[in-house]
Amino acid sequence: MADTLTPSEEALERVRGIALALPEAAERPSHGSPGFYIEGGKFFAYFWHDHHQDGETAVVVKTSGLDEQTMLIENDPALYYKPAYLGPSGCIALRVGGPDTDWERVADRVAQSWELAAPRRLLEMGGR
Template sequence: MSDNRVRERVAAIVAELPEATCTGDQHLTLAVRKKTFGYFLDDHHGDGIVGVAFKAAPGEQQALVESDPARFYVPAYLGAKGWAAVRLDVGEVDWAELRELLTDAYRLQAPRRLVAQLGG
């Protein structure tokens, strides 16, 4: 799948979240009411990785990286704040898992009223 198609799939997931926005060109900023919950990164600072960095709950970063270090990693700059990242350029992308990770990140940043609209 081309990077453009991957970018479009990520943007489509974000579009399903109440008041979430997805802005940018090569890299995308995923936000809700000016609070960033993720980034789509395409060769960020020449690292050659296509992935998504996302806000993670305490302890989640380490658990994800330990569970599958080939796919999950600690993103530059944001890793120190507990964020995690998932590669979209190795193997098949598990879109349901990515949707869940982004929805969880959104829940950490969105106002309670918007989170309530998600249900479940």
């Protein structure tokens, strides 16, 4: 009998599929968690499950800055929160893995984060 995935494992597989579908995206651990980066460049997303025992399963992505981060949290605090360590730089965490996860919204935020991290040459080639 095949093992079934836990909700957090299912969420990681969904996030992994979204992130690795972007141009030149790759994965490697970052501080004990899966991190997604552009080869030869910057990280654009991290998958956290119970990071520092916070009880959350989330994908952490870049925003355009603290103003956007604040707006997202204020407009949808059930989805977004300020992640430890990366929050002061403007990153945002999206809760994932629950039955109501809007995966299209997650994919859009991951792609926006990729665009913020992508080198000009990738963006000039048409981006995502």
